[in-house]
Amino acid sequence: MHDLLPHISESLSHVFGSIRYFVPEVYLTLLFIIVLITDLIFGKRSAQLCRTIACAGLVLIMFKDLQQIALVVDGEHFIFSNMLLVSRIGIFFKLSIDVLSFVLLLYFTWDNKLNAHQKGLSDLYSITIASILGLHLMVMAVNLLSIYLAIELVSLASYLMVAYRTENAFSTEAGLKYVLFGAASSAIMLYGISLLYGFSGSLDIVFQSSIAQLSKVNPISSSFAVILVLIGIGFKLSFVPVHFWVPDVYQGASTPITAYLSTVPKIAAFALLTNFLPPFMLASSWRGFDIGIILSAVGIVTMIAGNFAAVMQSNVKRMLAYSSIGHTGFALMAVVVLTLQGVSAITYYLLVYSAANIGALALASYFTNETGAEEVEHYRGLGLKYPIASVCFVIILISLTGLPVTAGFTGKLFVFSAVYAVYQQTHNIWLMLLMITGALTTVVSLFYYLKIPLNLFLKRKEMPEISGIKSMNLLILSIIVSFMLILLGIFPDFVLRYL
Structure with missing residues (x-):
């Protein structure tokens, strides 16, 4: 017992020394507790108060994120016995998550169907804050145990969010499907983690010593274990x-x-990939399969499947769902090369894609609130009745497609540039196939993204009855997003200078 005392003191000193690098997450934990207690005390009447507290708390956490930059000027830091990693790019990922989450917390009450929920939205705010905490941990996780716990925290919160509208049978069914698929992917990932731990004898898989231990195992077995873990991460992607x-x-x-x-x-899952993959893609001691080839094949298939499936969709949300799969495949291009230029490109691309996707879905809510439109066909002739919202929709869809002069074009250009720079050095055929597939699927995306402008402006039908409830907040949000997409497309240095 006495022999353990020096180690206990050393461990406690290390934990206390790590706390200053963990301040935003501490504040997120406190914010979750405050929002939860507020909900418990005030009940259904607490929705607006919980929303105000959550939004104010996120603003404070953004400020704490910015303060962390001064702590990593001298390089990245491993904290809590190498469980988490604090780095400059990780802080930018966390800041992006917090800014977008702040916008989404405001957006919750602007959707008429969600706002009309009989239980109120106070529970949803506490669930969202818990999810944001999990996303922060995902960005920082570099230990197999912390990776699993972070993903599970986000997954549990996501299950509750999807099935939140319990009076809606479709929402309940979606939540059940999400839980079943999530449970299966978690089990697969946990099995892969157990194999990696058994092979290497360590959960700190990002260190060369662990990779050296894995190199002593049959390459097929170690590669199989890594692929199982990637399946769990891929579920979030x-x-x-x-x-x-x-x-x-x-x-x-x-x-x-x-x-x-x-x-x-x-965003959090891609940040997790950039932490998890380097030992397997860059370390000379790794003897397993070429992970880059596997990710390249997955990226190619994902781009093709997502974009071609989206062409056949008539529901706006379902179409955007398939398009998000296509965007995931495109972003994997930058992960495959895993250079500093590639990490900067994927960070910028994910930020502008997320902004555009939130804008597109906000406009979907706007038209649903105003006219009940949910299918692409329902948008016929609405362009002249709602000109500002329709023009914003066109700008946002142009950015999602990746056409000039929007931020989506600049983001895709950065990703192509990062991949091409590596291709010039290696002449890897997989990188060429990725670039060709990315270019072709960008053309394919025109066929479904332009369905909405086509119906808005070029097709006519009798005007539906207009709702008496005006969704001005959603309209203002879409205008801001459209302006930012054009501004960042012309002046990308506003973001790139901080990467």
Whole structure:
């Protein structure tokens, strides 16, 4: 017992020394407790108060994120016995998550169907804050145990968010499907983690010593274990073949929840990939399969499956669900090269994609609130009746497609540039196939993204009855998003200078 005392003191000193790098997450934990207690005390009447507290708390947490930058000037830091990693790019990922989550918290009450929920939205705010905490942990996780716990925290919160509208049978069905697919992917990932731990004898898989231990194992076995873990991460990213849940869940969930699930968890999952993959892709001691080839094949299939399936959709949310799968495949291009330029490109691309996707779904909510339109065909002739919203929709869809002069074009250009720079050095055929597929599927995306402008402006029908409830908040949000997409497309340095 006495022999352990020095180690206990050393461990406690390390924990206390790590807390200053963990301040935003501490504040998120406190914010979750405050919002939860507020809900318990005031009940259904607490929705507006919980919303105010959650939004104010997120603003404070953004400020704490910015303060962390000064702590990583001298380089990245491992904290809590190498469980988490604090780095400059990780802080930017967390800041992006917090900014987008702040917008989404405001958006929740602007959707008439979600706002009319009989239980109120106070529970939803506490669930969302818990999810944001999990997303922060995903961005920082570098230990197999912390990776699993972070993903599970986000997954549990996501299940509750999808099935929040319990009076809606479609939403309940979507939540059940999400839980079943999530449980299966979690079990697969946990099995992969157990194999990696058994092979290496350590949960700190990002260190060379662990990779050296894995190199002593049969390459097929170690590669199989890594692939199982990637399947669990891929569930949050929704790349092929773990994408089957996306269309039904995105369509069945409330539109603001769809906006949440299609953006911020993807940012956190890609950040997790950039932490998890380097030892397996860059270390000379790794003897398993070429992970880059596997990810390239997955990226190609994901781009093709997502974009071609989206062409056949008539429901707006379902179409955007398949398009998000296609965008995941495109973003994997930058992960495959895993250079500093590639990480900067994927960070910028995910930020502008998330902003555009939130804008598109906000406009879907706007037209549903105003006219009840949910199918693409329902948008016939609405362009002249709602000119500002329709023009914003066109700008946002142009950005999602990746056409000049929007931020979507600049983001895709950065990704192509990062991949091409590596291709010039290696002449890897898989990188060439990725670039060709990315270019061709961008053309394919025109066929479904332009369906909405086509119906808005070029097709006519009798005007539907207009709702007496005006969704001005959604309209203002869409105008801001459209302006930002054009501004960042022309001046990308506003973001790139901080990467």
